[in-house]
Amino acid sequence: MSTTTEPARAQCRMTNAKGDRCTGEALDPDPKAIQVCQRHAAEVMALIADHRKRTRT
Numbered sequence: 001m002s003t004t005t006e007p008a009r010a011q012c013r014m015t016n017a018k019g020d021r022c023t024g025e026a027l028d029p030d031p032k033a034i035q036v037c038q039r040h041a042a043e044v045m046a047l048i049a050d051h052r053k054r055t056r057t
């Protein structure tokens with residue numbers, strides 16, 4: 001038992017302003033899930049919260 005089959009790590013799908021792919025590891029490797037890293041997930045959540053604040057008045 002020398003090798004362990006590690007599941008392929010999913011890479012974050014977000015890109016920066018230059019179009020470079022984010023090197024972060026996706027939180028969920030499931031191809032059906034949204035593949036974003038922890039940082040980008042937090043950014044998206046902040047964006048949603050901010051959007052709700054502006055629209056719910």
Ligand SMILES: [Zn+2]
Nearest residue numbers: 012022037040
């Ligand atoms: Zn990312």
